[in-house]
Amino acid sequence: MSVVLAVALVAGCSTGGGAKGKSVKLAYVAWDSEIASTNVAKYVLESKLGYKVEMLQVDAGPMWAGIADGSADAMVAAWLPGTHASYLEKYKSSVEDLGANLKGTKTGLAVPAYMKIDSIEDLKKADVSASLNNQIIGIEPGAGIMMSTEKAVADYGLSGYKLVESSSAAMAQELQKAYKEQKPIVVTGWTPHWMFAKMELKYLADPKGVYGGEEEIHTLARKGLKEDQPNAYKFLDQFEWTPDDMAKVMVAIQEGKSPEDAAKEWADANADKVNAWIKGIE
Structure with a gap:
């Protein structure tokens, strides 16, 4: 999908704050890490919780803007505190940070x-x-x-x-x-x-500290998602895994599996983690 088309989808074809039925729009950037995590989140939301999930591929700026203006529901792709610092500063009052879903980046x-x-x-x-x-x-x-x-x-x-x-x-x-x-x-x-x-x-060593130290990948949701889609919100709030988990999905994709199949294969083999993500959801 082109960036222009993806931005148009985020801006003009959304359910906004009034999501209808059990549907969720997940924004993401086409980085291997975010392709892996977003497909895993999509698979669990659809197969375990009965949601219809639409994935919106955009660049980092439109991804943050989409969550902030409510045209996308959530993302599991916010690199903080350094990499996306400028976007957090711009949009922090308009998004809800659900915390880290992966540490040690x-x-x-x-x-x-x-x-x-x-x-x-x-x-x-x-x-x-x-x-x-x-x-x-x-x-x-x-x-x-x-x-x-x-x-x-x-x-x-x-x-x-x-x-x-x-x-x-x-x-x-x-x-x-x-x-x-x-x-x-x-x-x-x-x-x-x-x-x-x-x-x-x-x-390469970075003695000036331009790139900062270790970072985390955070889950962000639009304002109002908790009220509109409480089960999706709870899953996203409880979603967390490790760099090794993510690497298994990324390597499977790189070796030729589709992102959907790689996500399903990992999730089916890690039922304990998936069950922890959906714990307490009726």
Whole structure:
């Protein structure tokens, strides 16, 4: 789905605050981590609680805006406190933060372990920048990690570098290609992500703290969801899992399973966790 079409869906085809029947709209960004978590949430809402779930793929800004204006019901994709800090500041009075659904995430610049550099400072070396064609391979413009990387380029004096805008999938493809050929590359990275399970990578040290420390992924809901859809709200409030859980779903998708099948397979194999998410729901 194109971003324009997805934004139009969020803005114009929603039930807003007056959700009808047992239906929920989940907004998400097309990052491997959020594809995994949103599909798992969708599967449980539909198979265990009888909801009809519509997934709305958008960029980070429209995702937050959709929750804030009530045109989407919830998301399980808010990276806090750092990556989405600007969106939280803008929309915090218009959304409800249900807390962390996954702890222990990290963002930064990542390189293959075979590269002989260890810090973002090393990117300033002439031989290193030349080997990288003065490029940092990024993802979608507007993503929190892209804004952090723009700051890193400024703070570390990397003015000769171009931050290449692409997508999560395109970035991973470029990384895989370079890794297979043992070529140098630097990408905007985050964990959990299947690429860390599939390749030996390392984060470049960030002595200036541009990317912050460990983060959490939070669940956010629109105002009024608790009253309109109390069962969906309770599930979303109780939804939490681990980076290892998420990695299993991401790797299954990367190896060829559809996101729907990977989510179902994981949920069916982890009934204890699913039951904890729906505990107390009649």
